[in-house]
Amino acid sequence: MDAPVDSAEIEGIPAEEAFAILGNETRLEVLRTLWEAEGPCSFADLRRKVAPGDKGNFSYHLGKLTGHFVRKTDEGYVLRFAGEQVVRAVLAGTITSDPSIPPDTTSERCLYCGGTVEMVYDEEVISVRCTDCGGALGDGYPDGTYMHYEFPPAGLVGRGREEIIDAAHVLYDSKIAPMMKGVCPECAGRIAVSHDVCPDHETGDSGLCPECDTRYEVWSRYECENCLYSRRTVMWFAALNHPAVIAFFHRRGLDEKVPLRKLTSDNARFVRDITETAVETDPYRFRVTVPVDGDTLVVSLDENLDILSVDHGASETG
Ligand SMILES: [Zn+2]
Ligand SMILES: [Zn+2]
Ligand SMILES: [Zn+2]
Numbered sequence: 001m002d003a004p005v006d007s008a009e010i011e012g013i014p015a016e017e018a019f020a021i022l023g024n025e026t027r028l029e030v031l032r033t034l035w036e037a038e039g040p041c042s043f044a045d046l047r048r049k050v051a052p053g054d055k056g057n058f059s060y061h062l063g064k065l066t067g068h069f070v071r072k073t074d075e076g077y078v079l080r081f082a083g084e085q086v087v088r089a090v091l092a093g094t095i096t097s098d099p100s101i102p103p104d105t106t107s108e109r110c111l112y113c114g115g116t117v118e119m120v121y122d123e124e125v126i127s128v129r130c131t132d133c134g135g136a137l138g139d140g141y142p143d144g145t146y147m148h149y150e151f152p153p154a155g156l157v158g159r160g161r162e163e164i165i166d167a168a169h170v171l172y173d174s175k176i177a178p179m180m181k182g183v184c185p186e187c188a189g190r191i192a193v194s195h196d197v198c199p200d201h202e203t204g205d206s207g208l209c210p211e212c213d214t215r216y217e218v219w220s221r222y223e224c225e226n227c228l229y230s231r232r233t234v235m236w237f238a239a240l241n242h243p244a245v246i247a248f249f250h251r252r253g254l255d256e257k258v259p260l261r262k263l264t265s266d267n268a269r270f271v272r273d274i275t276e277t278a279v280e281t282d283p284y285r286f287r288v289t290v291p292v293d294g295d296t297l298v299v300s301l302d303e304n305l306d307i308l309s310v311d312h313g314a315s316e317t318g
Helices: 015-022 025-036 043-050 057-065 082-089 161-180 237-240 245-249
Strands: 070-073 077-080 101-109 116-122 125-130 143-151 191-197 218-224 230-234 276-281 284-292 295-301 308-313
Touching: 015 057, 025 043, 025 057, 025 077, 025 082, 043 057, 043 077, 057 308, 077 082, 116 161, 116 230, 125 161, 143 161, 161 218, 161 237, 191 245, 191 295, 218 237, 218 276, 230 237, 237 245, 237 276, 237 295, 237 308, 245 284, 245 295, 276 295
Parallel strands: none
Antiparallel strands: 070 077, 101 116, 116 125, 125 143, 191 218, 218 230, 276 284, 284 295, 295 308
């Protein structure tokens, strides 16, 4: 067993102190200037750019940043990863802007029913819904919703509605992928996974189940033990990580880099009829059935969503 490293080795400054360090314009300007610099910046260079005519405060502020957000090297000052992350958060636009896009229809089609799809962006959240069926999420979301999550404002720039939806799918999958392998995409912390299983799942005409008010029987929540970043996903997303499933799709025409976008009209025929169920509850064992063009794959997963087996099932009869 790989023993955890001693927490004493990874202790740093308290969060309050880190926030306090950043609460100053000169210091943020230092981070921005180092970000824009081609390479390491000497003290004199940095002072000339950030605080020309400064009498001594600059040195104090730079000292506060050094160690935590900025590193002093023989060649000059450079950003540490933490400093880069601060600048990136600003560049993502979530701190500096609050754009919104009013609800409007798109040329995207609903993967479930082929109906018209509407998209809206507000409070840094993109929401996509079908105007003709129940979508995937009932409870608390507008009718027909099947995508609803945070998307940084910078992602809106230079993209049309359909491109934004597409980018949101890509971003979602790229955040979920490391979480499915136990690593937080935001802080690299450890991920815990838990499940919500609907005990009497049955979907009606709208595609939603009256009991759980969603399309899917099993939902999984991935949460970081450190920063509490969390994502709730349809459990069967995990089944699509197996190379046998990708090969199955590929032989039937999937032509997309993995991880493939899930709830899109492009990939509708691969994912539209997937079903999932809990075959045992203590501990959980799950079965995911993936029917495409009359062939079926059956994927078994354990409670950690590790894949136990992938088998060819009986051909679809109805
Ligand atoms: Zn629909
Ligand atoms: Zn249900
Ligand atoms: Zn985290």
